[in-house]
Amino acid sequence: MAKKISILVVDDEESVRDSLNNWFTEDGFRVECAENAKVALALLESDNFNIILADIKMPGMDGLEMLRRIKALKKDSIVIVMTAFATVNTAVMALKEGAFDYVTKPFDPDDLSHLIRNATKQISLSEENEILKTKVVSLENVEDLIGNSTAMKKVLKEVEGVAPTNSSVIITGESGTGKELIARAIHANSPRKFYPLVSVHCGALTESILESELFGHEKGAFTGAMFNRKGRFEMADSGTIFLDEIATISTKMQIELLRVLETKSFMRVGGNKEITSDFRVICATNRDLKGMVEKGMFREDLYYRLNVVNIHVPPLRERIEDIPLLVDYFICKYCTSMNRSLITIDPTALQRMAEYPFPGNIRELENMIERAIVVGNGKKITLKDLPFTKEIVDNSIESLDDFEKAFILQILNKYSWNISRTAKALKVDRVTLYNKIKKYNLKPSE
């Protein structure tokens, strides 16, 4: 036997306790015996037993009462009740109180073996289930949340702090910084982790569709509503609802949302039945919500209801030290999904990435790596695989004139200041090019 299963036998008859003790010991189980419910409950408080085999008819506290107390003490205990006085009623009662099974004394040796085999199977299934749950959770934890920078460590610490609570959270940050991933990390580390995380992209839906999405609708509520439909708040019962781009919702929806957040109850569109749902709210926005409140574009009361905790996700340019880690992660992710062997990145390309401001943040970096793997030579990502060639990285460019100056200079350098070839490439005549060189005071570099 791989793992020693423990069994507690509770019976007032000594001969029964002895027989079962012998039987289970021969099978390799760890066995303890108790002559009444009081002794058994005391043993259960100090020791863990996988299976409890208890008589129903005992002096003092009977087996059914003991079963109730065991279940209150340890909900997952496997209790098998036995009695010499079999009636359907006691069996039904025992099962209703949470007994695993019910047997009549004396039992056939084979029935006893079956019973214990089923119980041990149940124990190993529960253990497997726990292990798998832990694995799922750990997968959630590590997934895509990459970063070793001080800025990212601060975010992760905030996530760790707020996750176990029930507080509403607003996640702010530029587009592409990974706000939804932060929401998922909060949910995955909360007590609600085994219930759904329901995401709604508010910005992608019109007011009427958003209302129907959030609250659900009854059949016939509007044209095309052919069936009753659950809303996202209802689906998020016991779990978390993630409202992305919260700043885009209309004033009417803001009022309705505030009411739902305060009462945790709502009605489906076209319905007249109040539905309650226990959900946690996490919102995200790339806009300045506080500024919108000051300008009267977002309700102040809703803002304060949502903004219990604010987590700001920094843009990638403020955590450039995370770029190598992120690049490695995306190379691994896309090489695996494309069924290719892992490739590396040229240090020059990585350096160029560190200098780039990444206005699209991690989303842009991810797309860049995916593209580079597709167009590259399959061994190493080099600078030419990255979409930097036509991009001017001069941060001093602030006007169209600056841009024109830099662009003409770039093409002149490309054709070694050959005026005819440069003019042809720029599709202007030579005179125009000379005028531009004069205007911008362009000179060949040393």
Added chain:
Amino acid sequence: MDQQPITLLSLGFFENHFLQDIGAVVNHEFFFPVNIKEAHLDLIEFYDAARKQYNGNRLLKEVDAFDSPESLRIIGLFSVDLFVPILTYIFGQAYMGGRSGIVSVYRLSNERYGMKPDNAILLDRFKKEVVHELGHTFGLLHCHAPTCVMRSSTYVEDIDQKDHSFCAECRANLKLD
């Protein structure tokens, strides 16, 4: 110094060659000399009228108390139907790591299950059960190996599936004093 024997204590009415065959198997599996003894016990004292069976717990105690100081182990051999209070029947039982065990031939015969009598099969089953209970007295638990004699058997068909001998693991675990 002479080795202490394992005593097979006949408390039923068994033919001598039957007991000799069992003794040979026991000797082969445990390497101890086997001593075959016959004794008389008033079984009526162990009879449960309500169940029409004989109390295995009390019989085991009786065998354990049998005056035979020279014996390393004693196995009481019966031909009556044995029970323990919680189970409808048993083929036999023993003190785990103790000195004694009991086995009954009663439920091992084909005719109990509506089949043709077969003495060879009966003897074969009896030998396996004796070795099995002796295995418990030497500290062995039930084994999951399909043909090991220490595999738990709740039906006679289960006994037929196993051998008279121990699997390698059980043999290694056998605590021969």
